[in-house]
Amino acid sequence: MDPIFNFSSFTPAISNCSLAAFSGQTNKFALYFDKSNSIQLFELSSQKPLATLNDFTQRPTSLFISKNEQLLAVGFDSGTIRVYDLTSFKALRAFTAHRTAVTSICIQPSCCFMATGSLDGSVKFWDLENHQVLQELPTQAFINNKPLTEVSDPQVCELQFNQANTWLFIGDKSGRVLTWSLQKMQYGSEFMLQKEIKTIHAHILTKNLFVSIQNATYVIDLQSMQIIKQLNRQYHKFFTPLKNMVVVGIRSSGMDIMDLQAEDMIQKSYEANFKNTICCGERKTSTIPQILVLQTQNEGQVSIEVCSLKVMDYFRQFTGQPLPSKQTEQSDKTPYSNQQQAVEPREQPASNKFNAVQNRAVLPRSAPKQPEPPKYQNPVSYQPNGVLSNFMLKHQVRMKILQDKMMMLRQIQPNDPVASAIEIGDLPLFISVYSNFALSKVTLQLATKIVLFLNNQIQLIQNISMDQLQFIHTTVIKLANSFRQVVSEAEFVMKNNRRDINAEDRFEKTQDFKQQVIQFTGSIKFLSQSGDQRFGIKLQTMISELGKLGW
Incomplete structure (x- = not known):
């Protein structure tokens, strides 16, 4: 050994x-x-x-x-x-x-x-x-x-x-x-x-x-x-x-x-x-x-x-x-x-110190960098009070949030902003992007992704405000109402074996959308039964309106 x-x-x-x-x-x-x-x-x-x-x-x-x-x-x-x-x-x-x-x-x-x-x-x-x-x-x-x-x-x-x-x-x-x-x-x-x-x-x-x-x-x-x-x-x-x-x-x-x-x-x-x-x-x-x-x-x-x-x-x-x-x-x-405790290394002689410096000079690229010389500091020093320290801490947090938001905004693709916001996975960013997006531009495939994304967000209800929950409620209700007729027609065509080349593909897409809305409804029911008093009335309203749409 x-x-x-x-x-x-x-x-x-x-x-x-x-x-x-x-x-x-x-x-x-x-x-x-x-x-x-x-x-x-x-x-x-x-x-x-x-x-x-x-x-x-x-x-x-x-x-x-x-x-x-x-x-x-x-x-x-x-x-x-x-x-x-x-x-x-x-x-x-x-x-x-x-x-x-x-x-x-x-x-x-x-x-x-x-x-x-x-x-x-x-x-x-x-x-x-x-x-x-x-x-x-x-x-x-x-x-x-x-x-x-x-x-x-x-x-x-x-x-x-x-x-x-x-x-x-x-x-x-x-x-x-x-x-x-x-x-x-x-x-x-x-x-x-x-x-x-x-x-x-x-x-x-x-x-x-x-x-x-x-x-x-x-x-x-x-x-x-x-x-x-x-x-x-x-x-x-x-x-x-x-x-x-x-x-x-x-x-x-x-x-x-x-x-x-x-x-x-x-x-x-x-x-x-x-x-x-x-x-x-x-x-x-x-x-x-x-x-x-x-x-x-x-x-x-x-x-x-x-x-x-x-x-x-x-x-x-x-x-x-x-x-x-x-x-x-x-x-x-x-x-x-048990026989002997650890002993700190003794001071090295000058020759060994010189050898140590030489060894550090030829370190590989993966070795730690040598410490930089200390920067100039103002000789007048003071101890900041608690109010200033608290303000600076909050300011750093705010700046970090702004930097993260700017980084997210740079990732938004102009030709597909909603899908980009979904991929980033930030709910406030998605709300700001989707609020300026026309409902008529939402395709069935994009609507499926939106409901899936909102379903994942609703499970983190502890981090959702009442305004965000209201936005989720309105968005899902509008999407479910907009594509309800499309889903019904696709199911009717498949049931009556109409000769339509794209019927099967359209039916699969509508079923994916319908399944996501059903899962979203199930998540709302589960959260309502868990007894969260903050959103209890709003969750019951969402269940009622989704039920009226036949989902």
């Missing part, structure tokens, strides 16, 4: 462990033990158990710890979810999330909401404050005017947010990868790999997506949705330890360091003694973090192997540190060793 590895085996218990989860900072982790049907929480710094959770009768199927180490979400085989506070170790809330077992949980880093996946393929977004569903991803949806590919087993295997929290990546058991835009609240693209998705990782800087399946890994360009690299290896987890073009992948028997700028990609391949890896984590102990691998060994023994990246020669070039001698490598210990 290469001496650059620093391993320290930490054994928290001896029992069969089937589920595990590391936190974002990886100072806490949770294990589920089958024999005792309990979840034990541990802290790496003390190497002692913090608490034991056994206040449940169902079997947990998924665990997830938030990156701020405040929340633990547990999914069960009955479809319910429990959220625990990791400070008091008490259950904050419990609610039914899915009709079948919860297979995957992912909490946003800011802990505002979480995404959950189920055995039946459903994915939902939840508000963590009041455990209400914000959005349920539609199973019958379109990507670039094409319906989602039907799969034999839609079980959700993996849910991952990207670093900017603008996309959610979904992997299922049939090998399908879906991208969901958190800004437009609609599907972006899909990719079929034909085998169960093991793990998904979106690179921090590039538009590349790493997807690992059984005995293979694919690097996908998210802009073109094309495979740009294929590796005949299966990985349990990917990490981006530095903000550059380097990715670290954990295999069953080792670790790979992959440079995206290199032709062969894999620069280093280090063998290790990983066995039955069930979870991996990244600990932010320094500029270059440590990688933790939790695994089960013989007789159910659970251990954590600590791999220090900063002692690897590949990463030393980014910090300008000289390679250690063999004696230093053998005597170096990790922070989790």
Whole structure:
């Protein structure tokens, strides 16, 4: 084994462990033990158990710890979810999330909401404050005017947010990868790999997506949705330890360091003694973090192997540190060793400092940039009051909103403004564009898209004002009334077998429109029955008027 590895085996218990989860900072982790049907929480710094959770009768199927180490979400085989506070170790809330077992949980880093996946393929977004569903991803949806590919087993295997929290990546058991835009609240693209998705990782800087399946890994360009690299290896987890073009992948028997700028990609391949890896984590102990691998060994023994990246020669070039001698490598210990605590590196002699500067001067293009010289600052400094700080904060928010609106307006196509606004997925922008669009210019196909878009927006009723709901009401009623006669004529022609060449095509389009109006009516009825007092009267009015039109 290469001496650059620093391993320290930490054994928290001896029992069969089937589920595990590391936190974002990886100072806490949770294990589920089958024999005792309990979840034990541990802290790496003390190497002692913090608490034991056994206040449940169902079997947990998924665990997830938030990156701020405040929340633990547990999914069960009955479809319910429990959220625990990791400070008091008490259950904050419990609610039914899915009709079948919860297979995957992912909490946003800011802990505002979480995404959950189920055995039946459903994915939902939840508000963590009041455990209400914000959005349920539609199973019958379109990507670039094409319906989602039907799969034999839609079980959700993996849910991952990207670093900017603008996309959610979904992997299922049939090998399908879906991208969901958190800004437009609609599907972006899909990719079929034909085998169960093991793990998904979106690179921090590039538009590349790493997807690992059984005995293979694919690097996908998210802009073109094309495979740009294929590796005949299966990985349990990917990490981006530095903000550059380097990715670290954990295999069953080792670790790979992959440079995206290199032709062969894999620069280093280090063998290790990983066995039955069930979870991996990244600990932010320094500029270059440590990688933790939790695994089960013989007789159910659970251990954590600590791999220090900063002692690897590949990463030393980014910090300008000289390679250690063999004696230093053998005597170096990790922070989790019981024999010796971590020791800060001593001050380097002048010659070593000079060598470090030389090493930094020849860094590859993917290395971090050198800090720029400090800019001139006014020597007269003052502490702004709270009113001014609050005003500046609101001003920055307003400017950000204006910039986003300007960017959206630039994407509007003059020849098809309504369809462009629908594709952007912003309701206020669609209202402003559609308000200046004549109803006579709306085709049946465009009307179908409008009703589908408004149906998706109505499901986010918490974010809709009364004026926007009134606009949705008026728009759908007018479209349903305008094309009601067209739908009736198409159904009459097909029923009486009239000889019309375009009858079948026209009938299919009318049925698509009719189906969207029916689904919209169903969404309104569901929201009305949920008892939202703000829009109760308006929703009842919409149901009544749609019923009079025969929808």
